[in-house]
Amino acid sequence: xxxxxxxxxxxxxxxxxxxxxxxxxxxxxxxxxxxxxxxxxxxxxxxxxxxxxxxxxxxxxxxxxxxxxxxxxxxxxxxxxxxxxxxxxxxxxxxxxxxxxxxxxxxxxxxxxxxxxxxxxxxxxxxxxxxxxxxxxxxxxxxxxxxxxxxxxxxxxxxxxxxxxxxxxxxxxxxxxxxxxxxxxxxxxxxxxxxxxxxxxxxxxxxxxxxxxxxxxxxxxxxxxxxxxxxxxxxxxxxxxxxxxxxxxxxxxxxxxxxxxxxxxxxxxxxxxxxxxxxxxxxxxxxxxxxxxxxxxxxxxxxxxxxxxxxxxxxxxxxxxxxxxxxxxxxxxxxxxxxxxxxxxxxxxxxxxxxxxxxxxxxxxxxxxxxxxxxxxxxxxxxxxxxxxxxxxxxxxxxxxxxxxxxxxxxxxxxxxxxxxxxxxxxxx
Amino acid sequence: xxxxxxxxxxxxxxxxxxxxxxxxxxxxxxxxxxxxxxxxxxxxxxxxxxxxxxxxxxxxxxxxxxxxxxxxxxxxxxxxxxxxxxxxxxxxxxxxxxxxxxxxxxxxxxxxxxxxxxxxxxxxxxxxxxxxxxxxxxxxxxxxxxxxxxxxxxxxxxxxxxxxxxxxxxxxxxxxxxxxxxxxxxxxxxxxxxxxxxxxxxxxxxxxxxxxxxxxxxxxxxxxxxxxxxxxxxxxxxxxxxxxxxxxxxxxxxxxxxxx
Numbered sequence: 202x203x204x205x206x207x208x209x210x211x212x213x214x215x216x217x218x219x220x221x222x223x224x225x226x227x228x229x230x231x232x233x234x235x236x237x238x239x240x241x242x243x244x245x246x247x248x249x250x251x252x253x254x255x256x257x258x259x260x261x262x263x264x265x266x267x268x269x270x271x272x273x274x275x276x277x278x279x280x281x282x283x284x285x286x287x288x289x290x291x292x293x294x295x296x297x298x299x300x301x302x303x304x305x306x307x308x309x310x311x312x313x314x315x316x317x318x319x320x321x322x323x324x325x326x327x328x329x330x331x332x333x334x335x336x337x338x339x340x341x342x343x344x345x346x347x348x349x350x351x352x353x354x355x356x357x358x359x360x361x362x363x364x365x366x367x368x369x370x371x372x373x374x375x376x377x378x379x380x381x382x383x384x385x386x387x388x389x390x391x392x393x394x395x396x397x398x399x400x401x402x403x404x405x406x407x408x409x410x411x412x413x414x415x416x417x418x419x420x421x422x423x424x425x426x427x428x429x430x431x432x433x434x435x436x437x438x439x440x441x442x443x444x445x446x447x448x449x450x451x452x453x454x455x456x457x458x459x460x461x462x463x464x465x466x467x468x469x470x471x472x473x474x475x476x477x478x479x480x481x482x483x484x485x486x487x488x489x490x491x492x493x494x495x496x497x498x499x500x501x502x503x504x505x506x507x508x509x510x511x512x513x514x515x516x517x518x519x520x521x522x523x524x525x526x527x528x529x530x531x532x533x534x535x536x537x538x539x540x541x542x543x544x545x546x547x548x549x550x551x552x553x554x555x556x557x558x559x560x561x562x563x564x565x566x567x568x569x570x571x572x573x574x575x576x577x578x579x580x581x582x583x584x585x586x587x588x589x590x591x592x593x594x595x596x597x598x599x600x601x602x603x604x605x606x607x608x609x610x611x612x613x614x615x616x617x618x619x620x621x622x623x624x625x626x627x628x629x630x
Numbered sequence: 631x632x633x634x635x636x637x638x639x640x641x642x643x644x645x646x647x648x649x650x651x652x653x654x655x656x657x658x659x660x661x662x663x664x665x666x667x668x669x670x671x672x673x674x675x676x677x678x679x680x681x682x683x684x685x686x687x688x689x690x691x692x693x694x695x696x697x698x699x700x701x702x703x704x705x706x707x708x709x710x711x712x713x714x715x716x717x718x719x720x721x722x723x724x725x726x727x728x729x730x731x732x733x734x735x736x737x738x739x740x741x742x743x744x745x746x747x748x749x750x751x752x753x754x755x756x757x758x759x760x761x762x763x764x765x766x767x768x769x770x771x772x773x774x775x776x777x778x779x780x781x782x783x784x785x786x787x788x789x790x791x792x793x794x795x796x797x798x799x800x801x802x803x804x805x806x807x808x809x810x811x812x813x814x815x816x817x818x819x820x821x822x823x824x825x826x827x828x829x830x831x832x833x834x835x836x837x838x839x840x841x842x843x844x845x846x847x848x849x850x851x852x853x854x855x856x857x858x859x860x861x862x863x864x865x866x867x868x869x870x871x872x873x874x875x876x877x878x879x880x881x882x883x884x885x886x887x888x889x890x
Binding site: 239240241242243244245246247249251252255258259262263264265266268309313314323324325326329333336337340341343344347355356357358359361362364369370447532606615 | 645646647648649650651652653654656657659660662663666671674677679696697700725726727729730733735737738739741742743744749751755771772827830831833834835836839841866869873874
């Protein structure tokens with residue numbers, strides 16, 4: 202059996218449609234391709250001619266799993282173009298909303314999509330038959346995140362309360378009180394989740410990744426910061442296009458994101474955590490240490506623990522924001538349209554999400570560019586497969602296939618977002 | 631297993647979409663395990679790698695048809711499904727991606743992709759009902775998860791789901807909301823928009839933006855006159871009907887009465 206091809210026609214427990222092909226020759230992984238058959242939806246084209254104020258609601262529809270990330274990158278890019286900076290309670294409310302999405306999205310992935318890999322089940326539903334209490338705990342934790350989105354955003358998916366300049370309605374202090382009650386429970390549960398996941402059996406695999414994430418002077422990054430790497434990159438979001446490029450790779454027809462002079466890079470929990478460990482709250486740092494994570498994590502299978510640490514941080518941060526919250530005088534600032542270019546980079550649960558818009562004088566969108574985290578991670582996903590799968594070749598085919606799938610799921614890939622992947626797959630005709 | 635009671639087989643299918651509507655099922659944190667107990671989740675790749683081949687009692691379909699391959703695939707899904715329910719604005723009205731229907735898709739492809747010749751796509755994004763018979767359409771961008779549980783429950787029980795086709799205005803009245811358009815002069819599509827969200831936007835001091843699509847027998851022209859009086863120009867009027875349900879006939883027709 203010198204040659205073996207592992208094919209997964211439809212990769213399950215990821216958001217969107219994709220498949221996987223790994224070719225093994227003479228005991229070595231020759232190539233690994235993640236193929237995407239998500240049909241194109243042309244967001245960057247359909248945004249042209251729309252009003253600047255429509256971008257948060259329209260781009261939210263790129264992804265039902267992380268709509269807040271799209272709304273946040275869109276509002277920041279628009280405010281950048283229109284010369285407005287949002288501070289005070291409105292800025293804090295945006296962070297609070299992001300906390301909700303991180304808790305919801307990460308918990309979904311930890312309990313329902315990723316944990317079944319470690320515990321040997323096909324799905325969370327199947328896992329719930331043997332681990333009912335664990336699954337109920339996960340669902341309740343996920344719900345706590347959704348409660349933030351519900352209260353502040355109006356609903357969990359495609360929230361309606363976000364606008365360029367702030368919100369349509371700011372919550373009253375007393376509305377947030379029951380949420381705080383719930384989040385105190387969630388924080389304890391997140392801590393349990395860190396302990397629970399840290400006890401899983403992790404393949405001992407590491408890679409020397411080029412991590413890329415936001416870095417802020419005081420905060421663990423959600424909405425703001427410079428884009429940095431562990432290879433010396435340190436730029437403003439406005440400089441993104443000068444440092445990142447999409448190129449053709451010979452072994453596939455894919456256009457991949459690359460960091461100029463470095464190559465493939467990694468965005469998401471592992472990168473964020475490793476570049477910002479010192480910005481986590483003391484509680485989250487202690488939990489990470491107790492989980493034997495260390496300040497840098499290069500084992501992608503442990504990303505499930507890092508996500509749990511980030512859920513813990515998000516609960517902690519949400520409680521801090523609620524405690525300090527003072528109702529703003531007005532829910533949004535007034536915005537006057539003008540011509541300009543604006544850039545926004547925020548930390549979606551899956552990693553850096555970059556938006557750039559060019560506006561006409563009346564605020565109409567002339568050009569839009571969106572780079573989602575999963576298209577940035579795709580080269581790294583494939584390199585992980587090439588590096589790691591070779592060590593699993595003794596496994597029987599079905600187990601090996603499961604390992605490959607797990608290796609992709611380490612990234613919590615969101616294929617719906619990554620419309621750009623389309624360039625790749627469709628070339629195969 | 632023979633000892634277990636009969637469970638209807640549920641399948642969840644995805645076409646061009648954001649995944650949000652099928653995520654609504656996983657967002658039913660309080661009901662999910664009960665649903666999983668009442669039905670056999672036979673095909674739901676977003677949630678499970680276990681699949682059951684063959685026929686399904688209830689298929690939930692998310693997303694619109696935008697490729698020739700998907701136009702074939704939906705016929706196969708129909709053949710294998712006893713009942714087929716569309717969930718959300720993409721499957722029911724073509725979604726935001728149906729804005730291509732008002733433009734040139736080749737131009738769209740050349741804006742987004744370096745090699746537009748690689749892109750195999752149809753010129754239009756169309757709802758599922760344009761391709762196969764649909765037993766029920768659940769509205770919303772995204773759908774309301776309580777309505778989703780109602781739809782699943784109704785199909786298990788063999789009755790019609792109760793999802794009132796009246797306007798968002800009725801939901802505001804039921805909720806005791808002050809009318810944002812009358813009281814604050816905020817433009818609102820509530821009078822022509824299908825209920826189901828619980829009048830969410832007006833409850834947040836925002837006008838409805840029509841994400842549930844047209845209500846039963848909407849009368850859009852008088853609303854457009856009102857919106858124009860509130861200061862909306864012709865181009866904006868066209869845009870407000872052309873969002874997530876642009877291809878739904880009443881919204882499409884009204885959008886074409888306005889614009890540059």
